[in-house]
Amino acid sequence: xxxxxxxxxxxxxxxxxxxxxxxxxxxLCGIPENCIAELVKMCVKDLTxxxxxxGVDDFGLGLLLQKKQIRKMISSYVGENDEFxxxxxxxxxxxxxxPQGSLASRCQAGGAGVPAFYTPAGFGTEVAHGKEVRYxxxxxxxxxxxxxxxxxxxxxxxxxxxxxxxxxxxxRNFNPLMAMAGKITIAEVEEIVEPGELDPxxxxxxxxxxxxxxxxDTFEKRIEQRTVRxxxx
Amino acid sequence: xxxxxxxxxxxxxxxxxxxxxxxxxxxLCGIPENCIAELVKMCVKDLTxxxxxxGVDDFGLGLLLQKKQIRKMISSYVGENDEFxxxxxxxxxxxxxxPQGSLASRCQAGGAGVPAFYTPAGFGTEVAHGKEVRYxxxxxxxxxxxxxxxxxxxxxxxxxxxxxxxxxxxxRNFNPLMAMAGKITIAEVEEIVEPGELDPxxxxxxxxxxxxxxxxDTFEKRIEQRTVRxxxx
Amino acid sequence: MLDxxxxxxxxxxxxxxxxxxxxxxxxxxxVANYVPKGLNVEFQSENGILxxxxxPYEGEEDADYINAGKQTVTxxxxxxxxxxxxxFAMIRGQHIQMTVLxxxxxxxxxxxxxxxxxxxxxxGMGGAMDLVASADNIIVAMMHTNKRGKSKLLKRCxxxxxxxxxxxxxxxxxxxxxxxxxxFVLVERAPGVxxxxxxxxxxxxxxxxxxxxxxxx
Amino acid sequence: MLDxxxxxxxxxxxxxxxxxxxxxxxxxxxVANYVPKGLNVEFQSENGILxxxxxPYEGEEDADYINAGKQTVTxxxxxxxxxxxxxFAMIRGQHIQMTVLxxxxxxxxxxxxxxxxxxxxxxGMGGAMDLVASADNIIVAMMHTNKRGKSKLLKRCxxxxxxxxxxxxxxxxxxxxxxxxxxFVLVERAPGVxxxxxxxxxxxxxxxxxxxxxxxx
Numbered sequence: 018x019x020x021x022x023x024x025x026x027x028x029x030x031x032x033x034x035x036x037x038x039x040x041x042x043x044x045l046c047g048i049p050e051n052c053i054a055e056l057v058k059m060c061v062k063d064l065t066x067x068x069x070x071x072g073v074d075d076f077g078l079g080l081l082l083q084k085k086q087i088r089k090m091i092s093s094y095v096g097e098n099d100e101f102x103x104x105x106x107x108x109x110x111x112x113x114x115x116p117q118g119s120l121a122s123r124c125q126a127g128g129a130g131v132p133a134f135y136t137p138a139g140f141g142t143e144v145a146h147g148k149e150v151r152y153x154x155x156x157x158x159x160x161x162x163x164x165x166x167x168x169x170x171x172x173x174x175x176x177x178x179x180x181x182x183x184x185x186x187x188x189r190n191f192n193p194l195m196a197m198a199g200k201i202t203i204a205e206v207e208e209i210v211e212p213g214e215l216d217p218x219x220x221x222x223x224x225x226x227x228x229x230x231x232x233x234d235t236f237e238k239r240i241e242q243r244t245v246r247x248x249x250x
Numbered sequence: 251x252x253x254x255x256x257x258x259x260x261x262x263x264x265x266x267x268x269x270x271x272x273x274x275x276x277x278l279c280g281i282p283e284n285c286i287a288e289l290v291k292m293c294v295k296d297l298t299x300x301x302x303x304x305g306v307d308d309f310g311l312g313l314l315l316q317k318k319q320i321r322k323m324i325s326s327y328v329g330e331n332d333e334f335x336x337x338x339x340x341x342x343x344x345x346x347x348x349p350q351g352s353l354a355s356r357c358q359a360g361g362a363g364v365p366a367f368y369t370p371a372g373f374g375t376e377v378a379h380g381k382e383v384r385y386x387x388x389x390x391x392x393x394x395x396x397x398x399x400x401x402x403x404x405x406x407x408x409x410x411x412x413x414x415x416x417x418x419x420x421x422r423n424f425n426p427l428m429a430m431a432g433k434i435t436i437a438e439v440e441e442i443v444e445p446g447e448l449d450p451x452x453x454x455x456x457x458x459x460x461x462x463x464x465x466x467d468t469f470e471k472r473i474e475q476r477t478v479r480x481x482x483x
Numbered sequence: 484m485l486d487x488x489x490x491x492x493x494x495x496x497x498x499x500x501x502x503x504x505x506x507x508x509x510x511x512x513x514v515a516n517y518v519p520k521g522l523n524v525e526f527q528s529e530n531g532i533l534x535x536x537x538x539p540y541e542g543e544e545d546a547d548y549i550n551a552g553k554q555t556v557t558x559x560x561x562x563x564x565x566x567x568x569x570x571f572a573m574i575r576g577q578h579i580q581m582t583v584l585x586x587x588x589x590x591x592x593x594x595x596x597x598x599x600x601x602x603x604x605x606x607g608m609g610g611a612m613d614l615v616a617s618a619d620n621i622i623v624a625m626m627h628t629n630k631r632g633k634s635k636l637l638k639r640c641x642x643x644x645x646x647x648x649x650x651x652x653x654x655x656x657x658x659x660x661x662x663x664x665x666x667f668v669l670v671e672r673a674p675g676v677x678x679x680x681x682x683x684x685x686x687x688x689x690x691x692x693x694x695x696x697x698x699x700x
Numbered sequence: 701m702l703d704x705x706x707x708x709x710x711x712x713x714x715x716x717x718x719x720x721x722x723x724x725x726x727x728x729x730x731v732a733n734y735v736p737k738g739l740n741v742e743f744q745s746e747n748g749i750l751x752x753x754x755x756p757y758e759g760e761e762d763a764d765y766i767n768a769g770k771q772t773v774t775x776x777x778x779x780x781x782x783x784x785x786x787x788f789a790m791i792r793g794q795h796i797q798m799t800v801l802x803x804x805x806x807x808x809x810x811x812x813x814x815x816x817x818x819x820x821x822x823x824g825m826g827g828a829m830d831l832v833a834s835a836d837n838i839i840v841a842m843m844h845t846n847k848r849g850k851s852k853l854l855k856r857c858x859x860x861x862x863x864x865x866x867x868x869x870x871x872x873x874x875x876x877x878x879x880x881x882x883x884f885v886l887v888e889r890a891p892g893v894x895x896x897x898x899x900x901x902x903x904x905x906x907x908x909x910x911x912x913x914x915x916x917x
Contacts, residue, residue: 018740018778020719043530043567046546067568096606097553105605113834114605117529118571118613122364126570129785130834131355132790134367136575137616140645142592144612153365153395174547177741179751179778185451186547186564187531193566197789213777218418219452220392221566223750225720225742225795234615238546241553245290245541251501251523251561252757276747276784277770279763302784329823330770338822345823350746351788351830362568363575363617369792370833374811374864377829407764412525412534412561419764419781420748426783430572446560453563454783456533458503458525458578471763474770478758 019178020230021209025055028203030060032168033086035088039124039195040078043198044083044097044241046078047188049172049205056081062188065089067164069120069191071101076239085109091164093117097241108224115144119161121194125162128197128226136161169199172233177204177213180227181220189221196226204230252411253463258288258352261436261462263461267296272357272399272428273301273311277330277474280421281310282405282467284401289314300324300397302353302424304334309472315343324397326350347360350378354427360396361430361459369394369440402432403468406455409439410446413460414453422454423465429459437463485656485673485698486573488623492517492584492700493671494654497622498524505529505574505585505614507551510624515585517528525562527579529570529610535564551610571610575617582618584611586625586650588640591687593650593662594621615646627655627684634686636660636667657681659698666690671698702873702890702915704747704869707841709917710888711800711871714839715741722746722831724801725769727841742779744796746787746827747865751779768827786866788827792834799835801828803842803867805857808904810867810879812840813859825862830861844872851903853877853884874898876915883907888915 022028029052032038038056042048053072057062057080064087071090072079081087082100084200089111095101104110116138126134139145148161171192173182182204184192196202204222209232209238253349255261262285264270271289275281288303289297290313297320305312314320315333323346328334337343348356349371361369369389377483384392404425406415415437417425429435437455442465491513498504499517501634506512515535518524526535528550535550544555558564572687573579588596595615599609615621628634636653636659652670653660658681659671666688669681672695682689702710707729713737715721722744723729731754735741743752745767752767753774761772775781790796805813812832815825832838845851853870869887870877875898876888883905886898891911899906 018742027737043551044549046549046553050499054620081626092607094607094609102605106602112605114557114607116612117567117607117610117618118575121571122362123566125789126367126568127550128356128793128795129789130794131367131369132389132391133384134359134364136364136613137609138575139612140616142608142612142644144608145598151366156365158365176780181778181780183451187528187547187549188547189451189564190530191567194568195796197793210776215780217751217775217779218416218422219784223780223782223786223790224778225744225790226754240555241549243544244538244554244556245544246538248540251525267555276768277766279747279770280765299705314851325824327824327826335822339819345822347824349825349829349833350784350827354784354788358572361576361578362572369830371830373833375825375829375861376816377825399834410561414561415562417698419762419775419883420745420766421764422616422781422783423747427785430578432578448563450534450558450564453565456559456565456569456573458527458533458564458573467792473761473763473772474766475772477755477771477773479755481757 020180020227021178022231024231025051028052028231029055035063036063036167037065039169039199040066041171041192041195043047043069043190045077045239046071047172047190050236051169051205052170052203053080054078057084059103062086063088063174067091067166068095069099069117071095073097074100084112084147093120121191122166123161124194124198128153131163133160133162165198167200169195170203171196171204173206174205175208175210175215176204176230177210177215179212180204180224180230181215182222183215184221196222201247202226205231207236208232253413253460255462255464257464258284261285262288267294267297269400271299272398272402272432273299274404274425274428276302276423277447278305278310278317280405280423280425282403283438283469284438285403286310286313290317292399295319296321298322302326302350304328304346306330307333326353343406354392354424356397357424357427357431358389360398364396366393398431400433402428402435404429404435404437405440406437407442408443408448409463410448412445412461413437415455416448417454419475426455429455434461435459438466439463440469441465443451453458484676485542488513489700490654490656493659493698494622494624497581498522502580503527503578504581509585511583511585512552515635519637526560527573529574531565531567531570532558534559538590552603554595565586567576571613574613577617579618581620581622582614583624584614584676586623588637588642589623589650589653590637591667592665593648594640595645595650597645599643611645621650623650623653625655627657635684635686638687657684669695671696674699705730706917707871707873710876710915711839711841712736714741714798719797720744720795720798721798728800728802729769733832743864744790746791747754748782748784749779750789751776754809766852788830791830796835796860798839800839800841801832803840805852805854805859806840806867806870807854807857807885808861808881810861810865811857812867814858814862816860818860828862833868838867840867841871844874851901853902853904855904874901886912888913890915
């Protein structure tokens, strides 16, 4: 098996106007920056993007928002992006806000062939509008459906040509879940390693979920909130 | 946090007649042998055991079946245990056979606070009797409910006093899922290590799911089907 | 009257040994700084950390280690990292013993609103809806009144809800209150704050039973 | 007439480069030995392995590395290990391109029975129900008739079902047949086996279109 492609251009081949794209990451942590830059270059538009956040004004998915390439966002939290809020409040951008845990589980369900499941999150709120309510053990739950995507784009730390991936720290977040839910899943990694270098016991995403993998050119890995403490002298 | 107990006796304290117990393992691989031996010693009875298999006649859960300590088994495959088949066909033992993937997902759902989900597995078969059928994308699915247990007992390779676990090879199987689904979860491990020795990036079961952990006295790790090839000379 | 740190200190008294705790953004985050000595408590961040530690030393910050507030953090020995589905399995599956979060409004029946002001501000619910729908022990940390002096403890929430009848306890700059039988039950007064002042700042039904003690911080 | 190895060899011709394949216990397991040269195929075992390799050398067997048939196995470079839920996510989520399993009965509409003989034998369905309910490309490997010479390709299954209308292709010791529009469509004959012999050994509706080629092994 050799799923390695050489560039983000090759990796994103086939992404077209109007498609649904999942993108891993939490805030700016663990986002597929190289593919996002490529999507900007491609000028692909009318995208439905499924991503926990929408980046910031000038990084991450914010770059696609600036260029108005996104028709609809499916996210849980968009508080860091003023342009997003503006487009949403003005009605230019369609937005489906869903609870973070439901978002994670809906992607996982999509990848796992589970079409729907019940969750307590969102009962009695706007999120429940139009959704079936059912009681289990006396507690109300709503029916949530699986999410899938034409393309899922994830960012990992290391990967091999079989598509096996490991993530570093909290850059894991939604990546392993979305990796499962793409009809085609693209992985951009900081380092391609030889098969066998990743311990099979500690692979985070088995290669079966990945169709294309490439080593990103550069990773800015911008920090959103740099919080530090001083060393005591 | 210190969840270490010294013995299987201490670890299994509180397990009583009539309780529901989940036990990790696939065949004889990754089963909590020390706790099973303890359950035999305790003579606790009328148990409902949730476990993918039922061991063999003289090892694993077979030991509890011999002593008639199990009232009901919830499993997916029991083909390796003659005593099991005898008790089931004679009606002494109540048996709920469920598809292996549904079993895995039902345990995971139990641990994850998802009360029910839809799966295609078992539609049109005995497994679907009495269960809701619903079509998604034109395909029939049945509604399966979450499984939980009074105690879940899992077997891991290494663990620390926080309850963090790593498994070795295919001894992982149902263990991480059942670990999530016990009201009290007991982990028996081959080796207790110091906090920090397990790389946080590669912990299989975060300690939050574990209430008690101990280092097992002995692990026989019996092989069910020893298949080998000869070295070419 | 407490400041934000005072509120955090008071909430820290709610902690018990061996608990796993999820702290929301803002005042709740401060609670981690005031864990009573001798208590072992683990903090969960819903983006995928258990055993969250202090901020990194300057120069040691790593973009791959952040908390749910997107702040750079460290991880303690004995901690672990996991994906978002596993994280919310912990939350939805009630493996977390205490959840602290901020609110824009709380109603006397325990409803909470904290994610949206229609037409004005929409940040999204993040993990808050999962947290409040799942946990038994939801503590709200907030100011008793908003910037215009209006009560945030209401008969009914006016904003879109985050969760229904889920708040157990509220710690404000003025008081500790429990939700019980459709009312705010006054548990403690902030130092120097009278029952009458609390009454005046509370729009929802306030129940005062006997002598109400002053907080000890 | 083929033996078990012949059946396995014929099924191996169904493989395509880059496929992930789940092999059941028995004849299906043998398919792994006959992967055409030059094809990269990965075998999944539902107990949690991708990239399953050969049996270990004598003395190197490890109780912690088994396949779904409980046999000691090895794992290849580029393989991975995962829990049972992830394993069935691969299966249910249709990430596996081909599934080969045994059967006691197959019906002309594609129903399959392979897990239970009421009152006599109950081994359980294991992962078979998940596999047949999910995959598009289900291939059954079995003898055309049972030990008493009765056809296993029936109008209707007499035994409790494993799955409904799910089998795509059947490879027996006598023939290759596809399920199409409620019938067994004869695709190939085993070497030296006539259409008439296959017809006689098939209880369900058999469709024979034109000249039926002999298998090439």
